[in-house]
Amino acid sequence: MKKRLIQIFGFLISSLGWLFILCTMAMDYWRISQIGGQGGSFIIKVAWYWSNLWKDCFTDSTAVTNCRDYGVLWSVKYYVQAVRGLLMCGLTIGFFAVVCCFVGMECTYIGGAEPTKDKLVFSGAVFHFVGGVSNLVAYCLYINRVARTAFASNLPAGELRYDLGPPIFLGLVGCFLIFFGAVLYAVTVIRVICPDRRVIEVYGGPTYIPPAYRGRSLYTGYYEPSRLYGSYVSGRSSSKISRLSQTTSRLSERDAFV
Numbered sequence: 186m187k188k189r190l191i192q193i194f195g196f197l198i199s200s201l202g203w204l205f206i207l208c209t210m211a212m213d214y215w216r217i218s219q220i221g222g223q224g225g226s227f228i229i230k231v232a233w234y235w236s237n238l239w240k241d242c243f244t245d246s247t248a249v250t251n252c253r254d255y256g257v258l259w260s261v262k263y264y265v266q267a268v269r270g271l272l273m274c275g276l277t278i279g280f281f282a283v284v285c286c287f288v289g290m291e292c293t294y295i296g297g298a299e300p301t302k303d304k305l306v307f308s309g310a311v312f313h314f315v316g317g318v319s320n321l322v323a324y325c326l327y328i329n330r331v332a333r334t335a336f337a338s339n340l341p342a343g344e345l346r347y348d349l350g351p352p353i354f355l356g357l358v359g360c361f362l363i364f365f366g367a368v369l370y371a372v373t374v375i376r377v378i379c380p381d382r383r384v385i386e387v388y389g390g391p392t393y394i395p396p397a398y399r400g401r402s403l404y405t406g407y408y409e410p411s412r413l414y415g416s417y418v419s420g421r422s423s424s425k426i427s428r429l430s431q432t433t434s435r436l437s438e439r440d441a442f443v
Contacts, residue, residue: 189290191369191373192290192292192369192370193290194369195286195366195368195369195373196286196287198366199363199366199367201359202362202365203283204359205355205356206279206320207276208355210238210276212237212351213242214350215238216236217234217235218233218347219231219232220345231246232244234345237352238265238269239254241255264330268324268326268327271323272320272323274319275316278319279312279316279317279363282311286305286309288302289301289304289305289306289307289308310367310370316363317364317367320356320360320363323356324356327353328349328353331347331348335348
């Protein structure tokens with residue numbers, strides 16, 4: 186039950202993060218610059234220049250907006266094109282991550298046996314992490330370009346100083362939610378990453394036995410040494426003692442072969 190609840194919470198958190206990333210691609214005001222209205226004057230008109238991944242716009246104080254859509258792909262600024270590509274790659278990887286995690290969750294009845302479902306969940310967590318890194322790199326690249334302009338000492342003529350808009354912060358929150366969901370998924374399937382091992386002493390030497398074969402002999406299945414040796418007491422015939430010695434020698438040969 187605990188594993189199931191953690192996986193459901195991770196699914197909700199990571200899906201919400203991808204929804205934030207998807208919304209930022211369609212949002213306006215990735216960067217914004219204000220002109221006019223300075224010095225406490227209410228007479229001077231105020232204008233805003235703002236941009237997103239698809240267009241540059243100008244809005245005046247009368248709320249009239251004029252936009253210029255970006256042209257063909259090769260005419261767009263290289264960093265805008267890079268941000269687009271990274272976000273789209275991240276969303277594609279995130280889609281496969283959500284599908285793998287949904288199929289591998291314990292509360293679903295698809296995906297096969299439990300080991301197979303755990304591997305699917307672990308694969309989905311890896312996809313979540315890779316997609317989140319791709320998105321984070323995209324936002325950091327855009328922030329770097331805006332910050333270089335904002336803190337530049339000498340700007341070229343006609344260049345504006347822009348500030349970061351709400352979509353950037355929403356995207357960073359989405360990346361954090363994706364990483365957090367991936368961690369929750371990985372915690373529930375930690376045995377896939379670090380399987381439980383057990384070393385026992387067999388005739389003085391350490392031997393590793395997988396969990397599925399613990400308590401089982403390699404050749405004869407379950408056996409109890411007490412039943413093998415307990416019935417041979419004094420007063421019995423020598424044939425039973427000889428059969429005991431033959432059985433012991435066969436077991437020694439098999440153990441030596443292993």
